[in-house]
Amino acid sequence: MPPVTLNTRKIVILGSRSVGKSSLVKQFIDGHFSESYYPTIESTASKIISYNGVEYPCEIIDTAGQDEFSQLKSQHAMGIHGYVLVYSITSRASFNMIQIIYDKILNFSGLSEINAIIVGSKADLHMDRQVDSRDGQELANSINAAWIEASALQDVNVARAFELCLAEIEKKNAPLQPPRREGGCFVM
Numbered sequence: 323m324p325p326v327t328l329n330t331r332k333i334v335i336l337g338s339r340s341v342g343k344s345s346l347v348k349q350f351i352d353g354h355f356s357e358s359y360y361p362t363i364e365s366t367a368s369k370i371i372s373y374n375g376v377e378y379p380c381e382i383i384d385t386a387g388q389d390e391f392s393q394l395k396s397q398h399a400m401g402i403h404g405y406v407l408v409y410s411i412t413s414r415a416s417f418n419m420i421q422i423i424y425d426k427i428l429n430f431s432g433l434s435e436i437n438a439i440i441v442g443s444k445a446d447l448h449m450d451r452q453v454d455s456r457d458g459q460e461l462a463n464s465i466n467a468a469w470i471e472a473s474a475l476q477d478v479n480v481a482r483a484f485e486l487c488l489a490e491i492e493k494k495n496a497p498l499q500p501p502r503r504e505g506g507c508f509v510m
């Protein structure tokens with residue numbers, strides 16, 4: 323049987339400046355971490371991610387840091403399958419930006435909900451923590467998103483964050499149970 327070709331899943335990573343978005347992508351794609359900070363303009367990487375035993379080609383779009391005044395680009399709001407929304411556990415301001423970014427995506431796309439995971443990054447810096455895990459979890463529940471804390475430095479939960487994002491996409495994409503058949507007709 324010929325292999326099934328799956329459409330590429332587009333994942334965008336958004337968050338405030340310097341929260342560690344590029345570091346998460348770099349660790350996930352190259353298995354590498356750098357202490358240096360180079361502000362991102364935009365870059366795209368590709369990687370196969372598995373969900374339920376199926377391998378999905380994914381395009382991961384790393385973006386420039388957002389603030390409350392930056393405008394969301396249309397290509398980050400339209401035709402996107404899933405979002406990785408990143409704050410740093412050491413920055414309350416970056417956590418507050420998640421709701422702002424989420425609202426911007428809904429406003430721009432016209433959707434009422436998106437497939438997303440909220441990631442509390444720099445989890446190794448627990449001495450400088452400004453955001454409780456409970457707050458992260460509650461925010462995620464309120465927008466029906468997944469949530470995880472991760473460290474690009476220690477490579478903790480980095481792959482898991484992207485896998486959970488794909489899981490959010492595929493869970494919501496999953497076809498409903500096939501319609502029940504009754505007397506030669508399908509009940510829809």
Ligand SMILES: Nc1nc2c(ncn2[C@@H]2O[C@H](COP(=O)(O)OP(=O)(O)OP(=O)(O)O)[C@@H](O)[C@H]2O)c(=O)[nH]1
Pocket residue numbers: 337338339340341342343344345346356357358359360361362363385386387388443444445446447472473474475476
């Ligand atoms: N301790 C620690 N530092 C991290 C971690 N992730 C990133 N950093 C550091 O945080 C700084 C910013 O990381 P970036 O990955 O460039 O952040 P960014 O969100 O892509 O930044 P912008 O491109 O400005 O949006 C760098 O100095 C990284 O080394 C982490 O998990 N732990």
